[in-house]
Structure formats: C-alpha cells, structure tokens
Amino acid sequence: MKQYNNPEKSTWPSLLQRPVQAMKQLEATVAMVLEEVRSSGDKAVKKYTKHFDRVTVDNLLVTQEELEKAGDQVSNDLKQAIAVAKNNIEKFHAAQQESELRIEISKGVECWRKSVPIEKVGLYIPGGTAPLFSTVLMLGVPAQLAGCDEIVLCTPPGKDGKVNPVILYAAQLVGISKVVKAGGIQAIGAMAYGTASVPQVYKIFGPGNQYVTAAKQLINKEGIAIDMPAGPSEVMVWADATADPEFIAADLLSQAEHGGDSQVILVTTEAQLVTTVNEAVAEQLDALPRKAIAQRALENSKAFVLESNGLVLDMINAYAPEHLIVAVSNAEQYVDAIKNAGSVFLGNYTPESAGDYASGTNHTLPTNGFAKAYSGVSLDSYLKKITFQKISREGLLDLGPVIEQMAEAEQLMAHKNAVSIRLQKLTAL
C-alpha cells in the first residue's frame, strides 16, 4: 500500500479518484447485441451465449426438475449456513415494511401513500469461477418479501450448459421459479424486452462485468429501472491504535480478492499502524488462492495518515466508500458524523464478510462514490409508492380557492376550471 502522510485537502479529489471505467468504447457492441435481442428474441440470446460463453443452450429455462433436485448436490453444512443467512436477511428486510400512513391534511382532504410491489423484476447473477449464491439471497429475499409477482433470474451457464446447483438451490429457496441460462448483454436484453422464454421485467437488479453494466445503463435510458449504477467494489478501513493489524489486513485482503480493480483504502491517525498492517498483509497474502488478483488490487491501494479524527471523517465523506469499517475505540460515537457510505461495520469484530453473507444487511451497495446519492438494495428497491387522495365536498369548498388562486397565477386556466366548475355546482346546491 502506498502511504500518504497528511496530504493537503486540495489533493484529496485526485488521490481518492476511482479508476475510470471505459464504458463509451463498449457501447456500440452492447447496443448492437441489445438490438438483436429485441428483434430476434431467444434466437439472439442463444447466438450470443454461444458466442460469448462458448456453450450451446437448447432450452434457455432451467426445468422445474433441475430446480427441485439442485439441493441433492449441496452439502448439509452449506444448506444450514444458507438457512441462517436467509433467515437473517429476511429479518432485516422484513423490518423495513412500512405501514400505510393516512393523513388528514385538512377537514375532508385525505392523502396517503401505499407501497405496491413492482410486478416483474429481473435478477442478474454473474457467472465465473465461483457460484455467487449469496447474491441470489441478497436480491431474491427482498423481492419475495415485497411480493413481486414475477421474479426472473438470469445467470450464465457453465461450459456443461448447466447452472451451478448452489445457485439453483438458493433460487428455489427464495421462491424464484424462472431461472434463465443466459448471462451478459443478452441476458439484460432478454429481461428488458422480453423473449418467448424470458418475461419482460420492469426493473433489473444485480452486479456484473462492464458489459452487463453498460447494458443496464442503456436499457435504463429506455425506461427500464435498474438497482443502481455500478463500479468496482471497494472498502475503506478507519483504524486506530486499538485495532488489530491482522484483522485490518484480513479485511483489506477480503476486498482485494474481488478483482484487480478493487479499491482498498486504509485511513488512520497512527502512522505506525500502516507499517504493521502492511506486514500483516504481506504475511496473509501468500496463503490466498486468489493471491495474484489481490496483489494487483493492492498495487493501487492507499494508506492515508491524517492528523485528526475530524480529517478522517472528512475524507470518508469525500470518498463515500461502498464499505466502511470503523475499527476505532468507541466506534459507534462516529455514526452521526458518517454522511456518505454504503454500509458501515463498527468495531473489531465486525468484518465486512459478515455483511457480505450473513448478518442480514444487503450486500448490493453503491460503489464509485455513488453512496453520496444512492442507497444499497433494500425492500424499497422492489416497491413503488403510489399516492392516493380523496377530497370531500366540504374539503374542496375549503381548499378549492387556494388551488384556483395558484393555477391562475401559473396561467393554467383549465387547471383552475377543474376546481371552479365543481365549486359552482357545490355552491348552487
């Protein structure tokens, strides 16, 4: 980790800059594949699955039997772990349910908001070497709690044309019945436009590589909602003398192993800590199977030594980390000073891994500084709120003149007339 001691605040923006994603160059390819999926449906999805994933898929949908039998290939230990995680995620997200609040604004004027599930949602689960079943839980549990009618899951098939059984096991566990063997741009296109096999959805969730991200951006411009913009994963760790350097090193490495472009930042008021953490990182790194990836990420990682906790908090809020670990004494006292972050882990015994898997909070979080304006995935991400209002005759007699006055001042006379015509009838009664 490169160490910076008390850098000037004016240099922070450049020091904290994320690697730029070269989306623009991909857009032509992405737009072309999307257009072909829109016009040729399943045929295009299969064509590009063959092209990009190098596998021929006859039937895009996983069969009911495959889904039901997936559990046979999952160990009981893993099943039990998944059950605990699912239960915790349910607990945390179920608590986000809001009751309908009916407000009497004035006599005869009632307004309220109702949470209504988004009817059709699509979940994207990336492929790759390992089955990301934890993301199935993170996206599927709130979708089911929200009551979405149709939940479609797309994930690229392996070289054998099959979907990893743990993904399928997690999918059926959260009540997803439609699993599509497709990934990449073609999967996003299939969910955005609908094909013979894949229902069109109104919102698409989930992480992915830069092609998936670019495809989500493009269909978002066409009016399909997406969970949030995406960028490489990242962690910022704030540690002081009470932190355990070995724990900090392990937390930094857990982020670094995600990908060579992962962002790993240590910030502290104790210069000495940087040295001990660096030593622990070097020691732990060797034992990791994903050492090469972690090493690449570490090459771009930074350690900042700042003069005060106030400056540390300023830097946290300027960076807006996806994950923030606060390994300092009395960590909780700083909660109110943290203004920009996705998810925050307090104390020495709260590793990011806990939130990644099993404590109950969602692991789909805003990266790339988007935590300044975006929240992570929650129950709300699967709901929209419809406002309702009901005005009685008395209510309109009272509020009507206010509306007339304002409409007239905006020179919208038909808006005014919609009230006037009612008031005339009411006063003529």
Add this chain to the structure above:
Amino acid sequence: MKQYNNPEKSTWPSLLQRPVQAMKQLEATVAMVLEEVRSSGDKAVKKYTKHFDRVTVDNLLVTQEELEKAGDQVSNDLKQAIAVAKNNIEKFHAAQQESELRIEISKGVECWRKSVPIEKVGLYIPGGTAPLFSTVLMLGVPAQLAGCDEIVLCTPPGKDGKVNPVILYAAQLVGISKVVKAGGIQAIGAMAYGTASVPQVYKIFGPGNQYVTAAKQLINKEGIAIDMPAGPSEVMVWADATADPEFIAADLLSQAEHGGDSQVILVTTEAQLVTTVNEAVAEQLDALPRKAIAQRALENSKAFVLESNGLVLDMINAYAPEHLIVAVSNAEQYVDAIKNAGSVFLGNYTPESAGDYASGTNHTLPTNGFAKAYSGVSLDSYLKKITFQKISREGLLDLGPVIEQMAEAEQLMAHKNAVSIRLQKLTAL
C-alpha cells in the same frame, strides 16, 4: 376524442403507446454543451444562456436582496394560497419520516439503517410563459425537510434577465438561498459538474423540455442521480354513470392544456358517457386561453369503452398512468386493485389540480409508463439509507462459522479468513 369500443386485449399495447420521444437526435448537441460547461464553467453557461434564451446575464446568481424583496411583487392573496399549499405539502412529506429501526438479528449481531440527507441537491424549474412556483414548493419542501445542506435552484431568466418574483418568493420561503439564472442543458451541466458560481450537486430534480431531459439522462449515466426519467404529462380518467361529465371534461382539459403532446385518456364501461363528455369538452374548450394547445393534445386522446370494471383495471395497470382519476361510485374499493399509477384521485370532488397544487401530495410523478417501477418524488428522494452493523465477540463466535462456510463455497478464501483470523484469536483467549 377517438372512441374505441371493447378493443381486443392484444391491441392494447399499440393503442396505449405513448408518443415516442426522439432523444437520440438531441444527444450530440446535449453532449457538446455539457462538455463545454464541464470545461469552461460559468463562461459556457453564460454563452449558452445568450444563445438559447437570448439574454445576457452578467451575474448568474440571484442576489440576496432580490430574493428578500421578491415578496413585494407578490399579492397577499397569492401569498396566502402559497402558505396553505406549503403547509399541506410539509404535512404530507413530514409524515414520511422514518424512525431508525435497530434490529438484534441474533445475540450480539445488531443491524440498523439510518436515513441521511443527500448533502447537495439541485432543483430545476423550467421557464416559459408562466412561473411554475408550485414546482418550487414540490421540490423544495421535501429537500428542506430531509435536511439537505445545499439546495441549488436553476431556472432560466426572462428576457429582462430576471427571474419571476413568484419563483423567488417560493424559493426563499422553502429556504433555498442559491438561485441560479440559467436553464436548459447548461443549467443541468452546471449543477452536475459545478462551476465558479454553481456548486456541484449529487442529485438533480425537476421537469424540463426534451433538452433538459436528455441532459439529465446523460449526466445520470455519469453517476449523478436524477429524480426519475421523464416524458410528457398524462391523465387517465375512469368514470361511470355516477360521474359528472362536466367535471370529467374539465379534468381532461386540465391535462390537455399542459402541452400538445400531453396524454389524455378516458376509460369507462358506459358508452353514453363518452358522448356527454365529448360535448362538455367542446363547450369548455372555447373559453380556455390555451385552447390551441389543448386542442392538439385532444386530437391524440382516446376514450375506451370496456365491458367490465375488471377490464378497466387491467387497462389502467397496463397503461400505468402518471395521474389516475377514479370517478366511479365507491371509488375507494378499487384502491388495492390499482397496481401501476403515479398518483390517484378518488371520487367526484378530487380533481387532479388538487394534487398539482395544494393537497399535499407531490406533483413530480412518473410518466411514460414508468409508474410500473418508479415512485413520485417524496421525502425519500432526498435521503439515502446507510446500513450499520455491530457484532460483539459472542455474536461473531456464533455467526462466524456460517460466514466461513458460505465464503468457502464461493471460493473467496480471504473473505473467509477475515472471520477465521478473528475466531482464532477469540478461541485462543
């Protein structure tokens, strides 16, 4: 209004299609102006204000004195009306405040979510013939309730280089201190990138013409949040024999006067009603100052006669109207069947104008079918939710093995190690 009697469901998608917005053609212009604002700041904003709005502006910011004195030019009647509307909007949006819910997931594992205001937000208020001060209230009140630190308002200056005093009066009333005399693409660019006069914001709200909409889409792709995608305004009215054709006509016209591309749809089970509503529309139209605009919108408007309330509800949910007026007997019984809509007005004495101005609900709503996945602007639009968690030693001893099991199954050994290294120290104690 063109009348359709019992059209086949298969024809609904084409019958309910919105006019296509030709965004693609604008994008080159929009991208060019944005880029120039990014590189040249205020200079570019002034240049394009002169170019597009044909007015020279020396100082982009409205002075404190102008803000304070704006009220002198607003009538007392209008001030009182604005006060009532502001109070109602505050009441409805303040009720959306959520208390922090701390969950003990299991012994020693505590998780919670905290609502935190988006620090810097930008509000866009379109120019044009009339001062849209109601939108200042709709966007400004929840921004202030949320506690946003910096609220910037951009609105194009009139030919005299000034901002309409009612806009300024409403702005200072909701506590906005930074009003920028700029509109169009250059205003969106200034708020997205920041200039010497205009602070950079993290989220941009507000309606606008197709240039503004395209600019918002482009900066959204760069990671600045926006309130929602936009399209022409629209109303769907569901009426039965108990509805008053004159009221229905007035409601349809109030939408039609917005613009020639406004969408106005009547849906009913009573064929006779279409005739009487058409007559009332013809009669009321003549008296409207914006008759020409309303007429153009009416030319594209449609009346559907369907066989059952069930089919009507299907059509409502398929169209997902921005505004839905339910002028049928016992309107409230249908609330749970309405799945896709922005804001719903129940009964004969609840005109859309009420929600547009003064009942308290927000008038910034999803158009273009986006109500299938998006909500209107609310207090939440100005907040993000940060998740926090705190795990004790006992909590990690209990939950740790679950995390280890899952991380190992995902082949993320550094994730596992972040737990293992802590468990080792704990069990060695």
